[in-house]
Amino acid sequence: MRVLFIHSDYLKYQTKNKTKIAEQIEPDQKEGYFKDVLVVFTAVEAEDENKSEEIVPKVIKEVEDVFKKIKAEGIVIYPYAHLTSSLSSPETAKSILNNMETILKEKGYKVARAPFGWYKSFEISCKGHPLSELSRTITPEDKIQEIEEKDIESQWYILDQGKLISPDEFEFKSEELRKLAMYELGKIKSSGEESPHVKLMREKNLADYEPSADVGHLRWYPKGRLIRDLLADYVYQLVTHEGAMQVETPIMYDLADEAIRVHAEKFGERQYRMGHSKKELMLRYACCFGAFRVLSDSFLTWKNLPVRIYELSTYSFRMEKKGEVVGLKRLRGFTMPDLHTVCQDLEQSLTEFDRQILMCKKTGEDLEVNYEVIFRATEDFYEKYKDWMHQAASKVDKPVLIEILAERKHYWICKMDFAAIDYLGRPIENPTIQIDVESGERFDITYVNEDEEEAHPIIIHCSPTGSIERVICSLLEKTAIERNEKAPMLPTWLSPTQVRLLPISERHLDFALDFAAKLKDHNIRVDVDDRVERVGKKIRNAAQEWIPYVVVIGDREVESGEITANIRKNEEKKTTDLDNLVKIIKDETSGMPFRALPLPLLVSERIAF
RNA sequence: GCCUUAGUGGCUCAGGCGGUAGAGCGAUGCCUUGGUAAGGCAUAGGUCGGGGGUUCGAAUCCCCCCUAAGGCUCCA
Numbered sequence: 034m035r036v037l038f039i040h041s042d043y044l045k046y047q048t049k050n051k052t053k054i055a056e057q058i059e060p061d062q063k064e065g066y067f068k069d070v071l072v073v074f075t076a077v078e079a080e081d082e083n084k085s086e087e088i089v090p091k092v093i094k095e096v097e098d099v100f101k102k103i104k105a106e107g108i109v110i111y112p113y114a115h116l117t118s119s120l121s122s123p124e125t126a127k128s129i130l131n132n133m134e135t136i137l138k139e140k141g142y143k144v145a146r147a148p149f150g151w152y153k154s155f156e157i158s159c160k161g162h163p164l165s166e167l168s169r170t171i172t173p174e175d176k177i178q179e180i181e182e183k184d185i186e187s188q189w190y191i192l193d194q195g196k197l198i199s200p201d202e203f204e205f206k207s208e209e210l211r212k213l214a215m216y217e218l219g220k221i222k223s224s225g226e227e228s229p230h231v232k233l234m235r236e237k238n239l240a241d242y243e244p245s246a247d248v249g250h251l252r253w254y255p256k257g258r259l260i261r262d263l264l265a266d267y268v269y270q271l272v273t274h275e276g277a278m279q280v281e282t283p284i285m286y287d288l289a290d291e292a293i294r295v296h297a298e299k300f301g302e303r304q305y306r307m308g309h310s311k312k313e314l315m316l317r318y319a320c321c322f323g324a325f326r327v328l329s330d331s332f333l334t335w336k337n338l339p340v341r342i343y344e345l346s347t348y349s350f351r352m353e354k355k356g357e358v359v360g361l362k363r364l365r366g367f368t369m370p371d372l373h374t375v376c377q378d379l380e381q382s383l384t385e386f387d388r389q390i391l392m393c394k395k396t397g398e399d400l401e402v403n404y405e406v407i408f409r410a411t412e413d414f415y416e417k418y419k420d421w422m423h424q425a426a427s428k429v430d431k432p433v434l435i436e437i438l439a440e441r442k443h444y445w446i447c448k449m450d451f452a453a454i455d456y457l458g459r460p461i462e463n464p465t466i467q468i469d470v471e472s473g474e475r476f477d478i479t480y481v482n483e484d485e486e487e488a489h490p491i492i493i494h495c496s497p498t499g500s501i502e503r504v505i506c507s508l509l510e511k512t513a514i515e516r517n518e519k520a521p522m523l524p525t526w527l528s529p530t531q532v533r534l535l536p537i538s539e540r541h542l543d544f545a546l547d548f549a550a551k552l553k554d555h556n557i558r559v560d561v562d563d564r565v566e567r568v569g570k571k572i573r574n575a576a577q578e579w580i581p582y583v584v585v586i587g588d589r590e591v592e593s594g595e596i597t598a599n600i601r602k603n604e605e606k607k608t609t610d611l612d613n614l615v616k617i618i619k620d621e622t623s624g625m626p627f628r629a630l631p632l633p634l635l636v637s638e639r640i641a642f
Numbered sequence: 643g644c645c646u647u648a649g650u651g652g653c654u655c656a657g658g659c660g661g662u663a664g665a666g667c668g669a670u671g672c673c674u675u676g677g678u679a680a681g682g683c684a685u686a687g688g689u690c691g692g693g694g695g696u697u698c699g700a701a702u703c704c705c706c707c708c709u710a711a712g713g714c715u716c717c718a
């Protein structure tokens with residue numbers, strides 16, 4: 034519901050024509066004149082439908098609060114559809130407005146209500162003091178329930194080699210796990226420093242803020258876009274290897290669909306809504322909506338299961354609070370690999386969960402990012418599947434943080450979250466696996482079981498890497514953590530330029546171009562710094578771009594055909610030839626996706642973003 | 643969203659107790675054809691985040707807004 038309060042010297046209205054939805058009125062309601070009143074312009078919205086019992090007390094409270102502050106003589110409720118683009122049915126609106134009037138009268142206020150569904154002329158004189166114009170959005174969510182949820186505290190443990198130990202007593206061998214535990218238990222102190230990745234993403238020309246979009250939406254430059262694509266290719270390889278089928282589904286959904294609405298409301302205020310005169314739409318916060326709709330319309334039998342549906346959401350949208358949006362770590366629009374696995378029953382989902390733990394663990398190894406693990410379950414689930422949980426945790430090969438929730442708050446009963454730890458010691462939530470016991474039924478996803486009966490499956494949600502942006506965030510943060518030990522860089526397979534050639538003078542350019550063409554034929558991203566600058570400067574610039582292999586081309590190289598590669602990773606100079614350089618890079622990037630360099634070969638032809 | 647702080651050439655910043663701006667990097671031009679982390683000289687480039695107000699006059703003072711950083715809170 035939307036409400037606009039105007040504290041006015043007077044309000045005068047006169048009914049003109051009826052609309053189709055006009056209410057019956059008495060002759061004395063045809064016009065009205067009120068002095069020193071709080072006018073409550075009100076629009077009842079689609080989301081208030083059937084929520085009269087929740088919405089009315091809340092709006093009454095708002096009216097009373099404002100009324101007491103401004104000390105007006107009376108209240109006029111004025112139906113005003115134009116405050117929203119998503120109106121409720123006229124019946125709901127009439128009933129809510131009538132209720133408001135009745136309750137306020139019972140409370141002893143002098144209340145009038147302008148007739149509903151009539152065209153009216155009106156004149157108003159706003160007093161103009163600071164409280165004389167106020168607007169409110171009132172939502173029907175049940176706040177009381179939220180408070181209750183917060184009150185139920187979880188139990189926290191470290192699970193190490195089959196033993197549950199209190200985090201206070203555990204002797205942490207991993208500083209990162211300790212930081213994660215302290216953060217989750219709310220015991221970490223903030224240092225007030227900036228996240229290094231924000232500066233790096235801009236400095237390295239990967240991405241930048243776009244002030245003309247909403248907060249938390251980035252523009253990506255060619256290098257950043259390349260890295261995103263390579264990571265997307267990587268996840269695609271990984272999940273298709275696991276038997277997943279890729280789909281693509283719409284980014285927005287109609288809230289008139291009951292299942293969509295209920296699943297969307299699990300996300301509360303963080304939904305991105307889109308107003309529209311006839312439809313109330315939401316932008317997806319994950320791929321669940323599309324995947325579930327596809328699965329709901331698919332014919333599945335027990336022989337098909339488990340079925341794995343994969344989508345990379347470019348984008349998912351979450352209305353994160355403005356003050357929390359930061360760099361690549363928390364965005365309002367982000368790219369999430371999302372794998373949904375349909376399982377016959379809980380037993381099958383546990384087998385799949387085991388596989389997915391290994392898959393998530395592998396991404397950490399492939400990306401060279403250390404993850405610490407939080408394993409969460411409801412108390413019921415933990416009691417029943419303790420043995421399974423302990424063996425599942427053992428797959429991580431190190432102690433994990435355990436949260437046991439008193440009762441199920443969300444759609445999952447068990448989940449495993451993998452988090453990298455950033456430069457400031459805070460977790461970056463990356464991969465996740467969740468067992469969903471609600472959505473099968475809610476979205477009417479069914480399969481035919483062995484007894485030829487229809488049954489609702491268990492669904493596992495899994496993001497093997499977490500959002501692509503957060504992967505990049507983790508990689509950049511890692512360079513900052515390690516900057517005292519080694520030269521910062523991205524893994525070679527993700528480095529935009531893998532080899533840079535530095536011709537010393539113009540007469541070495543042809544040789545360099547020929548060398549570059551050959552590297553390019555081997556699917557190596559190479560470029561040539563042909564600018565008229567000194568070698569020292571070109572070396573420095575290449576280092577600033579974190580280029581893994583830098584080769585100076587001068588008379589010696591042209592004559593001998595041998596080159597010396599400056600290898601950033603170990604700060605080594607290696608004299609070798611073209612074939613061997615190719616081999617070194619191929620070995621280093623083996624099994625990882627390749628894409629061509631989306632920039633001109635010649636550095637002199639590039640533009641500054 | 644709230645609290646605190648900030649926004650000055652493409653980038654990083656200096657200056658501002660009211661009299662319309664400076665540096666370094668980068669860019670451009672010329673010289674230098676140079677062997678492993680910044681060669682030299684010159685030139686261009688700014689409605690000082692946006693809008694209002696006070697004032698003869700605002701980058702500077704006041705108000706509102708936008709954006710960012712840190713914190714709070716939150717993270718299905």
